[in-house]
Structure formats: structure tokens, C-alpha cells
Amino acid sequence: MFDFDATLPLMAAQFLLLVAILNQVFYKPLTKSLDDRDNYIRTNNTEAQERLAKAQRLAQQYEQELANTRRQAQSVIATAQAEAQKTAAQELAEVQREVQAQFQQVQQELDQQKQVALQALESQVGTLSRQILTKLLGTELAS
Amino acid sequence: MMHQSLNLLPLAKLEVGHHLYWQLGNLKIHGQVFITTWIVMGLLLIAAIAATRNIERIPKGIQNLMEYALEYVRDLAKNQIGEKEYRPWVPFVGTLFLFIFVANWSGALVPWKLIHLPEGELAAPTNDINTTVALALLVSLAYFYAGFRKRGLGYFAKYIEPTPILLPIAILEDFTKPLSLSFRLFGNILADELVVGVLVLLVPLFVPLPVMMLGLFTSAIQALVFATLAAAYIGEAMEGHGGEHEAH
Numbered sequence: 001m002f003d004f005d006a007t008l009p010l011m012a013a014q015f016l017l018l019v020a021i022l023n024q025v026f027y028k029p030l031t032k033s034l035d036d037r038d039n040y041i042r043t044n045n046t047e048a049q050e051r052l053a054k055a056q057r058l059a060q061q062y063e064q065e066l067a068n069t070r071r072q073a074q075s076v077i078a079t080a081q082a083e084a085q086k087t088a089a090q091e092l093a094e095v096q097r098e099v100q101a102q103f104q105q106v107q108q109e110l111d112q113q114k115q116v117a118l119q120a121l122e123s124q125v126g127t128l129s130r131q132i133l134t135k136l137l138g139t140e141l142a143s
Numbered sequence: 144m145m146h147q148s149l150n151l152l153p154l155a156k157l158e159v160g161h162h163l164y165w166q167l168g169n170l171k172i173h174g175q176v177f178i179t180t181w182i183v184m185g186l187l188l189i190a191a192i193a194a195t196r197n198i199e200r201i202p203k204g205i206q207n208l209m210e211y212a213l214e215y216v217r218d219l220a221k222n223q224i225g226e227k228e229y230r231p232w233v234p235f236v237g238t239l240f241l242f243i244f245v246a247n248w249s250g251a252l253v254p255w256k257l258i259h260l261p262e263g264e265l266a267a268p269t270n271d272i273n274t275t276v277a278l279a280l281l282v283s284l285a286y287f288y289a290g291f292r293k294r295g296l297g298y299f300a301k302y303i304e305p306t307p308i309l310l311p312i313a314i315l316e317d318f319t320k321p322l323s324l325s326f327r328l329f330g331n332i333l334a335d336e337l338v339v340g341v342l343v344l345l346v347p348l349f350v351p352l353p354v355m356m357l358g359l360f361t362s363a364i365q366a367l368v369f370a371t372l373a374a375a376y377i378g379e380a381m382e383g384h385g386g387e388h389e390a391h
Binding site: 009011012023031 | 192
């Protein structure tokens with residue numbers, strides 16, 4: 001069972017030979033392939049992450065732009081509304097003033113005409129009252 | 144084929160210590176060990192070449208399997224030696240694991256004994272103490288080499304650290320390491336095959352199956368233990384006993 005002979009060194013030499021051959025045909029190429037794959041995956045991964053970051057940045061930028069635009073639109077609407085209100089108020093005031101003016105004018109005219117009519121009536125008061133008198137009391141009494 | 148008259152069942156022959164001797168010059172070698180070793184190495188080489196013949200980015204089939212094996216031994220080496228230094232040692236540790244694993248499983252799965260040799264019998268290469276001692280001595284050389292390459296003569300400092308009192312034990316360790324490595328592997332595999340052999344001799348059907356399953360398990364564990372310990376020794380030799388870390 002324990003007989004050592006030339007098998008021992010020959011086995012050692014054979015084993016070293018096997019290590020050398022396997023190193024060439026097995027370990028080196030497969031290790032290279034594994035490393036290459038690792039590299040490939042890592043590169044792809046970083047690239048994808050970069051792209052993702054870029055996409056997120058772009059999305060953020062767009063969102064910001066969108067918000068800006070919305071704010072601008074709102075301010076435009078607000079100014080337009082304010083302007084419209086101002087114009088409306090102005091016009092309303094003007095119209096009111098005009099109406100007031102016309103009203104006053106009409107009032108004046110009315111007053112004037114009333115005055116004229118009153119004057120005319122006053123001038124006719126004497127005659128009219130005489131006439132009324134004659135009608136009531138008869139001609140003899142009136143004269 | 145000649146059977147000994149004692150053997151009732153030619154399938155369940157138990158032989159320990161019989162070898163098929165080949166004469167090489169005036170050296171004797173164990174032929175049956177070499178035959179199975181070449182078959183195991185051939186299997187490994189075929190698998191390796193099939194896996195790397197057409198390397199694709201998305202692995203499939205044999206490439207996937209061998210990549211799994213490679214990552215397994217790479218992690219093993221990385222865990223024991225450390226992230227920084229493990230890479231040059233992956234082929235050695237990995238081949239240790241793959242060779243021992245395939246050798247053990249070939250011993251457990253391939254019915255070698257159906258092939259009759261003039262003398263001795265085919266079995267797992269790790270069934271022969273020459274193989275395990277050769278591997279263990281290579282591990283010893285490897286960790287000495289690793290230590291010297293990394294720390295130069297400062298490697299010897301580990302013998303007197305933390306105290307010179309432990310010097311004899313530290314020296315003893317260098318002998319016990321290969322001894323335990325080789326005998327653990329040899330003993331486990333031989334014992335497993337002997338147990339299976341004895342059981343087959345006693346009850347040829349079904350009863351040896353659980354032991355055979357256990358043998359498969361042991362074989363895998365032994366390969367893992369051998370490779371892990373080899374990597375741990377190498378890592379330890381490079382790391383030293385903290386002497387280098389104190390300098391930082």
C-alpha cells in the first residue's frame with residue numbers, strides 16, 4: 001500500500017503539466033471572458049445610469065419650463081383681466097358721466113321751459129282770472 | 144483472463160497493494176495509476192477545450208458549466224488567499240480541485256474493475272499514495288515559493304513569530320502539512336473504495352448503494368478540503384503572522 005517509487009515524481013510532473021496546459025486552454029481564456037463580460041455589464045450599466053440621469057435632468061428641465069410657462073400664462077391672463085377691468089371701469093365712469101351730463105342738461109332745459117311756461121302763465125294770470133271771474137259771477141259783476 | 148481460484152465473484156475482488164508495474168529504465172512505476180490519471184486529465188482537457196473553443200458573451204452548454212467551475216475555484220482561492228493576491232494562484236488551486244474531484248468521482252462512478260489488468264486493478268488515481276503525496280508536496284513547494292516570492296528571506300520570520308519558543312512547532316508544521324494533506328485524501332478515497340468493495344463482496348445488490356452515495360459525497364468534500372487547505376497554506380505563507388500589517 002505504501003510503496004513509493006518513480007510514480008511520485010512523475011505524477012507531480014504530470015500534474016504541473018496539466019496546470020500549465022489548463023492555464024492556457026481553460027483558465028486564461030475563461031477568466032478573460034468572465035472579465036470581459038463583467039466589463040461589458042459594468043459599462044452598460046454606467047451608460048444606462050448616465051442616460052437615466054440625463055433623462056431625469058431633461059424631464060426636470062421640461063417640468064420647470066412648463067411651470068414657468070404656466071406662470072407666465074397666468075400672469076398674462078391676470079394682466080389682461082386687470083386691464084379689461086380698468087377699461088370697463090373707465091368706460092362705465094365715462095358713460096355715467098355722460099349720462100349725468102345729459103341728465104343735467106335735460107333738467108336744465110326742463111327748468112328753462114318750466115320758467116318760460118310759468119312766465120307765460122303769469123302774464124296770462126290777469127286775463128285768465130278775469131275770465132274765470134266773469135264766468136262765475138257774470139259779466140256785470142266783473143266789469 | 145485468469146482468476147484466482149479463491150474468488151467466487153470476479154466482480155468483487157479486493158486487492159490492496161497489487162500494482163501493475165511498468166518498467167521505465169530502471170525505475171518502476173504504477174501503470175494503473177497512470178492509465179486512470181491520463182483518462183482523468185483527458186476528460187478535463189476535453190471539457191476545457193470544449194468550453195473555450197467557442198467563447199460567447201452569453202454562455203451556454205459546456206461553457207456555462209466550466210464557467211461555473213471556474214468561478215467556484217476562483218471564489219475558493221479568493222476566500223483563502225485574499226482579493227489582492229489570488230489571481231496567479233487560481234490555476235494551481237483550481238486544477239488541484241478539478242483534478243482531485245474528477246479523479247475521486249471517476250473512482251466512485253466508473254466501474255473500472257470491469258476492465259481486467261494482468262495485475263492490480265484500475266481505481267481512482269487518488270487511491271494511490273504516490274499521487275496524493277505528489278500533490279501534497281507540490282502544495283508545500285507552492286506555499287514556500289509563494290512565501291519567498293512575496294516576502295523574500297523575511298519569510299523565515301514567521302518561524303520565530305510571535306515567539307522563538309514556537310520554532311520547533313513551526314518547523315514541524317511544514318512536515319505535518321503535506322503529511323496530513325496526502326494521508327487525508329489517500330485514506331478517505333482508499334477507505335471508501337474498500338468499504339464499497341467489502342460490501343459488494345458481502346451483499347452484491349442494493350446494500351452498497353447508500354455507501355456509494357456517501358462515497359460520492361466524501362469524494363467531493365475531500366477535493367474541496369484539499370484545494371481549500373492548499374489555498375489557505377499559500378495565503379498564510381504570503382500573509383505572514385501579521386508582521387507586515389504592523390508596519391503599515
